Amino acid sequence: MSHDHDHTAPPADIELRVKALESLLTEKGLIDPSALDELVDTYENRIGPRNGALVVAKAWADPEYKKRLLEDGTAAIAELGYSGVQGEDMVVVENTPTIHNMTVCTLCSCYPWPTLGLPPVWYKSAPYRSKVVIDPRGVLAEFGVSVPDSKEVRVWDSSAELRYLVLPERPAGTEGWSEEKLADLVTRDSMIGTGFPKSPSEIQ
């Protein structure tokens, strides 16, 4: 990353501080290191944007599901089992030929963990949070994509409770595809609104 300040190289004392805090809180009986291991494994290896991709693919393939998803995102996503912390109140916003949606948390880092996993660093960082609400098209350019001027861009700022998921447009040339195969087209960024699904030629 080309930041002036390198966020990936913390001073050694932070490493030591976290280690000491874990040890101190373990002695106090407030935490259990093996439970921490389990949590890390869950969020590093088991919960990620593939969940959201399967939600999107199902909405593309099943008009009744899509209707439910747009009416009550939380319940429709729960049908696939992706509920829990940071996904308690989900709103799904649909991209159309005339509307492109983007999501942000300007105040902190709110993000739908059960469907997308933990947020990328750029989503939680000052440049994205400050800029996307005043210059969403400029942000899209930084991601190397653009939407036509004729399309309205809507930016959704998460509140303390609500989490948004973008339902991207289904790519052309995917008629008759299975949900599994459709899900391969769905990128994390396409569900944040900073990107688009892959085209069929990219995965074939």
Added chain:
Amino acid sequence: MNGVHDLGGMHGLGPIAPPAQEPVFAHEWERRAFAMFVPLFGAGCFNVDEFRHAIERMTPTHYLEGSYYEHWLHAFETLLVEKGYMGPNELDDYIAKFKEKM
């Protein structure tokens, strides 16, 4: 609170520079800091609003310069001291002893 965390609409905070790929956690300490949240929250040491507020009370320079999980570390320390789970100097004293053992 209209603090430095209220970043929406500010100019000049630099490029987003999204990397093509990035790991879920960049360092082992980030894994541990992330995971500590759940049991501390579960034990009732703080709620989510208190946690956010502790981050929002960081000094603006520390907030803008610190990485994401540094914010979390700051919130843990602030709230655990304020709520009496540890003394104001307890972690620093513990670290001093920790260093002697290393």
